Amino acid sequence: MPEKAHYGLLKGKKGIVFGPLDESSIGWQIALHAYREGAEIAISNVATALRFGNIEELALLCGNAPVIVCDASRNEDVDNCFKELKEKMGAVDFIVHSIGMSQNIRKQLPYEELNYEWFMRTLDVSGLSLHRIVSYALKNDAINAGGSIVALSYIASQRNYWTYSDMGDAKSLLESIARSYGPRLAKRAIRINTVSQSPTYTKAGSGIPGFEKMYEYSDLMSPLGNASAEECAEYTMTLLSDLSRKVTMQNLFHDGGYSSMGATIPMIKLAHEVLNDRELAARVGLDDVSPST
Incomplete structure (x- = not known):
């Protein structure tokens, strides 16, 4: 990634990013940008991601960041994750949720013929995991007052995108959880928002049938064109910083204007x-x- 200006927006802050896999993932770019903005970072993903991704490389790029193995669909894993985080770093100032998967999409099952066990897994991993992460962060007193929580979403949470299938339902759930948690977190001045990003060439995104066509269509429809993973990370820095201390419960479109176009x-x-x-x-x-x- 070419060197860009950094502003120290997160100087003195600590955070954890859930879900980065490789250089193409938005979570990877967010972790890297947060570190370059001055934050101390921890990284978390499932055990298989450590074998098939480049997470150790990301950890090195982020100042030997601790890597915490955690399946965000398991209560015990998430509880232990925040216990380990507190031991290694203390309470954090921000949490980033960059987690999503759908076996139904991988197997290209049509929406009207979904495997319901896989469907429940999609909802759990891609949506409910946000609730689980926030809940156990609070139970372990692992996020500081005035902190920020950001989760990544997509416009298919609100409009129909044929091949996005059950992930659209999961993103709807994700955004609803952010709204429901907003007033509860506000008691400690913690804010929670979702970022609705353009179609992005990540490993997960590229597995969606017809993704190339979705990407090209979105790019033609967006006045500013599609936003890249790196640009999404740059935008997310403002949400993790104190500059957005009064922004909460919002689904914020980062899509080159696509969401407002006819x-x-x-x-x-x-x-x-x-x-x-x-x-x-x-x-x-x-x-x-x-x-x-």
Whole structure:
């Protein structure tokens, strides 16, 4: 990653980032940026991620950050994670939730034929884990007053994206948990927000069927284009810093303006060309669609 200006936004702060896997992951970029903004960092993921990811490399890049093995879908693991965190670092000032998975998407099962055991696993790992992490952080007095909690979301929590399947339901749950916890955390001036990021080429994102088309469509629809993982990390620094001390319970779109657009000229032109070219429409599977007259 090329050197960029850093501002000391997190100088003197401590935090833990759940879920970074490799250089492509948003959690990785957030951990790295937080460290470069002056924070002391801990990193957490499941045991398999330590074998198949590059987490040890990230730990070195973040000043020999402690790596805590934790399955965020298991109560005992999360409880022990915060106990270990307190032993190694003391209470932290911020927590980042960058966790998500869907076996249904991996196996490309259509939404109307979901495996319900896998569905429950999606909800648990990708949504309920935020509740579990916040709850055990509080029980272990592992987050300081005035702290910040950020979880990563996607616009499919609020709108239908066909191939995002049960992950859309999980992200809806994630955002709801953030809202429900907001007033409870506010008693200690702790804020909690979700960031709704553009489609991003991560290992998890790239596994979604038709992801390339989703990415290209979003890029054409976004006035500023898609936001990268690194840009998401830069934005997240403001939410972890004291600059956002009065921002809580928000789902904040970081998507180049995509969420506010109805249509763009490039998309209108493309749709017009396709729908008025029978051969092209047939080639892309839209031969049964024609413009309304």
